[in-house]
Amino acid sequence: MIAVHRTATGSRTGRPAAAEPSEGSLLLDDQLCFALYAASRAVTARYRPLLDELGLTYPQYLVMLVLWEQDSISVRDLGTALQLESSTLSPLLKRLEANGLLRRERRVEDERSVALRLTEAGAQLRERAGRVPLAIGDAMGLTPEQDALAKELLRLITTNVTN
Template identity: 70%
Template sequence: MSTPSEPDSRTVTLLLDDQLCFELYAASRAVTARYRPLLDALELTYPQYLVMLVLWEHEAVSVKELGAALQLDYGTLTPLVKRLEANGLVRRERRPDDERSVEVTLTPQGSALRERAAAVPPAIGAAMDLSTEDTARLRELLRRLTANVSARP
């Protein structure tokens, strides 16, 4: 008998329909594609939108905190933040108490964009067409999946 961490080798196949990774990939592409026209209207890419979500929630965060929240490394995050800064949505400043730390804050323009972005989650929710319970369960399963896969070598 197999345990949850050890799949039964008799049921593991190389059929595409049996690959959970493909379902995750296809779902991610479909959802991201649904975001595209909504975010184009805001002049944001999907990764930039994620940065803005964190900032709309916290108003100011260090680059390190932003990376942790989004599970992105510094090298990936820095160009995103620089582009948002070039577009006038955020400001980067060295913290006076720690010159090594860069804090990212919203500009008035970045704060104002929040109102326009408020239409995005309901539109995506309608496209997903999942019940509140299914959405909560899916979020829980995906978080557990991410934690499990990240914890294993």
């Protein structure tokens, strides 16, 4: 693995990454949080042109992924799946509804609960979106084993820091 490190003059150079950063290091390149942040920004930027073609933002795409997997879901369950608060979801859902991709309906069994359902247009968008994961996977350049390991480690980090 090659990591970018700063030289004494502050310029960045590629050199083999150390097996472990020194404990308590305050070097930027030793921070896992920065590696996660940089990777997240880079991946999200790679999604942007693909999602622009679909008329979706990245958070809207995540909502649609859940709905394509499960056509009827409560707002609460969607928030749980995406690890988002309803205050963050509400504007997203309003825009998706205004764009004709989903509809919100009060549940008959519990009028306090709102169910989300795909519209015909929302269901049809799934076919066009099918190329997005393939393009992102190609851009990442990971083997299937590396992809599975990366997801496993990121899920473990998420679990560990939220408990």
